[in-house]
Amino acid sequence: MSNLLIGITAIVGTLAVYLFTWKLHKKIVSPLTLPIFLxxxxxxxxLAVFDIPYDTYMVGGEWINQLLGPAVVALAYPLYMQRNLLKQLIVPILCGTITGSTIGVASGILLAGWSGVDDYIIYSLVPKSVTTPVxxxxxxxLGGVMSLAAVFVVIAGIGGVIMSPLVxxxxKVDHVIGRGVGMGSGSHAMGTAHSMEHSQLEGSISSVAMVLSAIVVSFIAPILVSLLM
Amino acid sequence: MLRLDKVILHIVILYVIFLIGDWIQQTLNLFIPGSVVGMIILLILLLSNIIKLSWIEEGTKLFVNHLTLFFIPATVGVINYLEIFTGKGLLVIGIILVSTALVIGISAKVSQWIIRKKELQHE
Structure with a gap:
């Protein structure tokens, strides 16, 4: 098969699987039906059943992957839509997000360092609390592996949602702003979806915290990596 | 119904902003990713009314609503790293959960503390 045909098949196939899981997730709302997971x-x-190597799939997948950059740029949109909330609550949200993200990145580096896993795994888990594209x-x-980073983000997302009532x-957090900031900073889009189920306000705060933490972590991650590793 | 030509134009604008962000990142040798620079540029352009929301809205909304699609191919790459979920790898999952609980708890606590102090001042 020519590369073009392989590429088109991979793109159309990925789109079809995505649309199927997206529709399914609307009917059955569960972390297990999330398109990123399912x-x-x-x-x-x-790929496993038909014995197709990942590199062959990526002949087409790479085209979709190329859109990650503009997809990150598009995250300015939710931030802009929440600009009034952002202006009002910038201090508490930003302080919470910066403190939480710093501790998240530092604890990831230190705990993983002590456990003695390979460096590429540490680099991949540093940005785990940040929305997947970022x-x-x-x-x-940093020198990590994109696909591992994506899997670690999913673990932080689902795990955070499940652990949040206990945390x-x-x-002793009971304020709607605190909860929103916590969910967005620690569990990105999955935390935001969870917050939305509580209230529109908590969800909006969470979405602001999610995008801010993505910006904050991209600043602090390289610094903390060079300090702590 | 979404107008395809409009959506494509919006996505092209996003792509150009991404390329500008990437160029700035490389020229200034910044350590933050070019796409994040692009995000900040777009936010500034929107807030200062240089770019009108209507110029990019449909395409951007579509992107944000279907963000997941764009990172499925890279996620599938975990197929080459499945050994990570055995032995020491399980420890990594534990570390991620502990660290995530810390992020959620501490960021929530700090912002709650600040907002409560503000509320007290207003009373």
Whole structure:
């Protein structure tokens, strides 16, 4: 098969799997039907069953991957839409996000360092609390692996949502702003979706915290990596 | 119905801003990714009304709503790293969960503390 045909098949196939899981997730709302989780698993299974190497799939996948950059640029849109909230609450949101992100990046580097895993794994888990497109790009620029970064982001997302009631109890957090900042800073889009189920305000704060933490982590990650590793 | 030509134009604008961000990152040798520079540029252009929201809205909305699609191919790459979920790799999952709980708890606590102090001042 020519490269062009392989590429088109991979692109159309990825689109089809994505649209299927996207529709399914609308009907059955669960972390397990999230397109990033279920969609990736379906494609991995197809590649495994038909014995297709990842590099062959990426002949087409690379085209979709190329759009990661503009997709990150598009994140300015939700931030702009929430500009009034941003102006009002910039100090508490930014202070919370900066402190949380710094501790998140530092604890990731130190704990992983002590456990003795390979450096590329540490670089891949540094941006785990950040929304996937930014996380992949940060991991890549540090010397990590994009796909590992994506998987670690999913673990932080699902894990954070499940742990959040206990964490908020432990840290005595009951304010809607605190909860929104926590979910957005620690569990990115999945945390934001979870916050939206509580209230529109908590969800909006969470989405602002999510984008701000992506910016904050891309600043602090390289600094903390050079300081702590 | 979404107008395809409009959406494509919007995506081209996003792509150009991304390329500008990337160029700035490389020229100034910044350590933050070019796409994040692009995001900040777009936010500034929108806030200062240099770019009108209507120039980019449909395409950008489509991008944000279907963000997941763009990182599925890279995520599938984990197929080459499946050994990570055995042995020491399981420790990595534990580390991510502990570190995530710290991020959520501490960022929430700090912002709650500041907002409560502000609320007290207003009373």
């Amino acid at each position: 969609g990736s698993i379906i494609i991995i299974m197809i 996380s992949m790009i940060i991991a890549d620029s 908020f109890k432990l840290f």
